[in-house]
Amino acid sequence: MSGSEQDSSGGQRLTPQREAVLAVIREREDHPTASDIFEAARKRLPSLSYATVYNSLKFLREAGMVREISFGDCASRYDGVIDRHDHAICSICGKLVDFDLPEAAELMRAAARKSKFKAESVHLTLTGVCPDCR
Amino acid sequence: MSGSEQDSSGGQRLTPQREAVLAVIREREDHPTASDIFEAARKRLPSLSYATVYNSLKFLREAGMVREISFGDCASRYDGVIDRHDHAICSICGKLVDFDLPEAAELMRAAARKSKFKAESVHLTLTGVCPDCR
DNA sequence: ACTACAATTTAGAATTAGTCTAAGTTTAGG
């Protein structure tokens, strides 16, 4: 250990692989799984490995640049929109869309009171039928 | 096919295996995973197979007798409390507790309006630190 | 009771998501 621990990024870099993963997530309207991301990112960086996708996702998640969401089916989805928001899932076609409920801050307080937890975040999931499936 | 299609259960039964799975879920305060359930149910029905646990969970879920919940880590949890309720997850120890937010009905309406979905249910997840971890 | 059919269970193989490891590569600093 030298005395100089100079930058807040702790020597971590946004490598081309990480950039490619981030770009894929941001470009897509839907919420891709790790394997969707792997396939798409591989078109830019053909040598990209699956493990690197997971490593990159972990890095980006910890850096607050993407968000991991999951519903039921054991395959996390990734979301490049990092502002707090909620999700609606179509019970017919499985489509996942974003929306924001402005009353969330207040909700979080109410939920923390009820559960006796110290609140960090709240997330609301609506299950229903999307406009296309009606 | 005889003319008599007598009962609404469509010939489906609550077998001893399904009962055992249901009993395990109802007896536990926590929210067991499929493998927790498998181990516990096997103590009553030693011949029980893993596949039957999954089949039973599917049956019970579709019959509305248990609820499947999942958070992040690719291992669904099961909950025998079927009234509508919300969950709080401890970001330190992973503990999952139930609580109910009475304003849910109103929330569901607001969320449906925002997302343009026809609402079926809402579920709120609070992430935070549980009382034990503070 | 006996037969036939449908629903169910079983064991284990197969699939899928995600993690780990070890070796090679890149980058920044001296």
Add this chain to the structure above:
DNA sequence: CCTAAACTTAGACTAATTCTAAATTGTAGT
């Protein structure tokens, strides 16, 4: 250049879940 730390790679590995095919059980009708 030389080194150390951070990264990437391929592939092995683990864990969760689904699938398949054969054996079993339950129900109706005879």
